[in-house]
Amino acid sequence: MLVPDLPLRTDRLLLRPFTADDLDALHAYRSRPEVTRFLYHDPYDEAAARVSLERARGRTALREPGDVLNLAVVLPETDELVGDVLLSWTSAEHRQGEIGYVLHPDHTGRGYVTEAARELLRLGFDGLGLHRIVGRLDARNTASARVLERLGMRREAHLRENEFVKGEWTDEAVYALLHREWRAGAPNA
Template identity: 60%
Template sequence: MLHPDYPIRTDRLLLRPFRGDDLDGLYAIQSRPAVARYLYWEARTMDEVRIVLAERIKQDRIAEEGEKLNLALQRRDTGALIGDVNLVWLSRPHRQGEIGFVLHPDHHGQGFAREAATEMLRLGFENLGLHRIIGRCDGRNRASARVLEKLGMRREAHLRENEIVKGEWTDEMVYAMLRSEWARPGELTA
């Protein structure tokens, strides 16, 4: 079981469970077409975000295979909700997991996604005992691919036109890291 002590503190972020008062902040992110561009869903209405938030509030721990830990990203300096990060327990027998992240565009390119995703890798490897963690993204989403690469994950697959997303054939990139390859920031070797 994985039930972290909250909030999880990084240099610039608090990773914490979602709360009811996150509705406006989450809507400010998920209502943007630019945010949903490479995701399976379209920009969401307030009512849709309300439903999503109700589900995310419950995703504060992982007890069973198939469950998702989904945490809000809050800037420590401003208190603003800037996105979310998640860890899914894909397989108990094979000790597999998957990470993901979504950020408000105003906070892209500042290292916040890497900072938060590093914590998801740590939780997966050190607390949940995973052997392998993957990250997937649309092949057109170079920004997310760069984050996965900066985490030290290796590209294992480039699946050509493997899905129809929003009426269009798209490629999928699959990145992965093994527990034996995990190094916390500052421990990375050249």
């Protein structure tokens, strides 16, 4: 079980629970086609953003397998919500987890996603005691793949046309990092 002391602070970011006041900012980036291109959902309208926000607001702890920790990524100096990150606890028996992230395109290229995701890896490995954490993505999403590689994760699989998403068969890439690799200081971890 992991109930983190929130908010979490990194060098440049604040990772905090979502609040009702985050609706406009969440909608601002999750409504953009370039953001949702490789995600399972279409661009959000306001109603979809509201549903997503309410779900995220309840995701503040990992009490049992299947739970998801979903945090807002905020620039502390301006209190601007620039994205979100998540850590899923996928198996207690096998001590497995998964990370994910989405960032407003106005804030890409600054290392924010890598910094926030690194903090979630720390929580998963050091806080929850996970053995292995994966990142799964549409194989066409090269920007996301670069983030996982910067985190020290290795590409373990390229699954051909394994999912039917938004009317087309898509390939999935799977990256992973083991606890012992994290402890040994995987590159840039």
